[in-house]
Amino acid sequence: MKRTARYETQPLNRDKWRELGLMVNAFSETKDTALRALARTAAWDFLDHPRQFRDQTKAHYREGVPVHLQDQAVFDAVHTMRRFVEAGIVSSRVKAKVFGRYSGEKHRYAFWLLKSYARLGSVLQGMAPVPEFAVPIPEQKEVVRFLRRCLRHALGSPPRVRLRRSLCVDDTLYRVFEHKGRQYVAVASLTPRERLILPLRGKGRVGGNVRIVLDSARRTASVHMPYDVRQPAQPAAGEPIGLDAGVTEVLASSSGTKYGPGYGKLLEQLSRVTNETGRARNRLHQLAKRAAAKGDQTKACRVRRNNLGQKKLRARRSRGEAAVRTIVGRAVRQALQDRPAVVAMEDLSHLRGPAKSRKLSRIVSRWARSALRERLEFRAEAGGSRLETVNAAYTSQTCPVPTCGYVHKDNRHGDRFHCPRCGWDGDADVVAGMNLLHRLDDPDINQWTPKIRVKVILMERFRRRKEPLLGTPLPAGL
Numbered sequence: 357m358k359r360t361a362r363y364e365t366q367p368l369n370r371d372k373w374r375e376l377g378l379m380v381n382a383f384s385e386t387k388d389t390a391l392r393a394l395a396r397t398a399a400w401d402f403l404d405h406p407r408q409f410r411d412q413t414k415a416h417y418r419e420g421v422p423v424h425l426q427d428q429a430v431f432d433a434v435h436t437m438r439r440f441v442e443a444g445i446v447s448s449r450v451k452a453k454v455f456g457r458y459s460g461e462k463h464r465y466a467f468w469l470l471k472s473y474a475r476l477g478s479v480l481q482g483m484a485p486v487p488e489f490a491v492p493i494p495e496q497k498e499v500v501r502f503l504r505r506c507l508r509h510a511l512g513s514p515p516r517v518r519l520r521r522s523l524c525v526d527d528t529l530y531r532v533f534e535h536k537g538r539q540y541v542a543v544a545s546l547t548p549r550e551r552l553i554l555p556l557r558g559k560g561r562v563g564g565n566v567r568i569v570l571d572s573a574r575r576t577a578s579v580h581m582p583y584d585v586r587q588p589a590q591p592a593a594g595e596p597i598g599l600d601a602g603v604t605e606v607l608a609s610s611s612g613t614k615y616g617p618g619y620g621k622l623l624e625q626l627s628r629v630t631n632e633t634g635r636a637r638n639r640l641h642q643l644a645k646r647a648a649a650k651g652d653q654t655k656a657c658r659v660r661r662n663n664l665g666q667k668k669l670r671a672r673r674s675r676g677e678a679a680v681r682t683i684v685g686r687a688v689r690q691a692l693q694d695r696p697a698v699v700a701m702e703d704l705s706h707l708r709g710p711a712k713s714r715k716l717s718r719i720v721s722r723w724a725r726s727a728l729r730e731r732l733e734f735r736a737e738a739g740g741s742r743l744e745t746v747n748a749a750y751t752s753q754t755c756p757v758p759t760c761g762y763v764h765k766d767n768r769h770g771d772r773f774h775c776p777r778c779g780w781d782g783d784a785d786v787v788a789g790m791n792l793l794h795r796l797d798d799p800d801i802n803q804w805t806p807k808i809r810v811k812v813i814l815m816e817r818f819r820r821r822k823e824p825l826l827g828t829p830l831p832a833g834l
């Protein structure tokens with residue numbers, strides 16, 4: 357599991373800023389050329405073999421830019437493209453769909469295709485790669501058609517370098533040294549044998565592959581270094597828990613505790629600001645457009661420059677996000693404090709669904725979810741707890757009493773949960789946590805069970821529990 361350490365530099369003087377800008381430009385150009393080449397699905401074989409791609413791209417390298425820096429740009433392009441494909445697989449929920457749709461050899465063939473970038477590339481071209489195991493051709497074609505349909509829709513347009521603001525270097529391209537108590541990073545510049553010296557604000561351990569990111573507002577750069585999270589010596593041994601990601605609080609645990617109060621209010625406030633700003637900016641965009649159409653370029657420019665700048669918007673957004681991160685971080689730390697051996701959670705990686713609450717903007721809720729997921733993965737890993745994704749369908753509508761299990765959406769009244777069948781009463785978010793925990797060892801419902809099937813299973817169970825005497829002979833004397 358990787359985390360990123362960030363080290364900021366002191367503000368850079370004009371010459372250093374300019375040199376770094378030129379390097380980022382050169383890097384971005386090579387990366388963008390590589391991304392364009394990788395956008396063709398026929399080239400996805402290279403995503404499985406980055407070195408071959410590098411060797412082939414070398415012929416088109418730019419003059420006057422260190423070869424090794426361009427190698428890094430090409431590898432970075434491969435990395436970006438791989439993430440693009442992975443994100444498409446996740447957001448299309450293609451794996452869940454395959455589970456629901458196919459079994460036997462078609463199932464095996466579909467997962468075999470999903471395992472390699474080259475095969476996925478062929479699928480997107482409508483071709484059926486031949487597996488090492490036997491699958492009849494018509495079945496192959498059917499699976500390929502299905503995967504292609506799922507993925508094409510989810511993938512969208514391939515990535516390009518839009519903002520030229522970072523570059524990657526490995527440890528042959530830079531070295532770290534200290535001088536008079538200050539730490540420096542010396543990076544190979546575009547001029548042979550000359551290094552660009554970046555003074556750091558603080559001190560830290562810098563090594564391996566790092567990314568240097570420009571911050572033009574402050575004229576600084578920061579060095580981003582990924583590192584492995586150290587595993588604890590002892591795996592966690594606490595009682596397993598179920599955690600429900602909420603909208604009022606960050607998390608509700610099956611043990612009855614809620615973490616991160618004030619979370620819902622904060623998200624609502626952020627949503628409101630995001631929506632209002634968005635609407636106001638749309639009106640201003642229209643205004644500028646109309647002025648430009650009428651030939652009043654001065655006015656159009658003025659509006660764009662004075663009212664539609666990005667600087668303040670970005671600053672406000674990042675303040676809001678920092679506040680969310682703080683509250684999420686604290687909640688997660690507290691929730692996992694007792695080091696549960698297993699944590700049952702819903703799948704937080706599907707970010708395309710609607711917001712959990714209608715009051716929240718989709719942008720905010722999606723972002724908050726991914727912040728929560730990232731934090732949970734980190735904390736669980738660091739504390740030795742195992743995160744288990746379980747099926748979350750109907751977990752907030754099902755009575756948690758094992759002998760009851762009545763499912764109905766009317767069980768929920770705002771924050772309260774009340775079961776009309778057995779009379780159980782409690783907090784609605786905690787109920788979801790309890791049910792998520794039960795799903796850990798549910799014999800019939802796994803992560804991939806379709807929602808509609810989950811409902812049938814739950815209803816069937818409830819019916820069987822309530823009619824234990826059905827089919828058994830009546831006691832004598834009645």
Ligand SMILES: [Zn+2]
Binds near residue numbers: 755760761762777
């Ligand atoms: Zn009940």
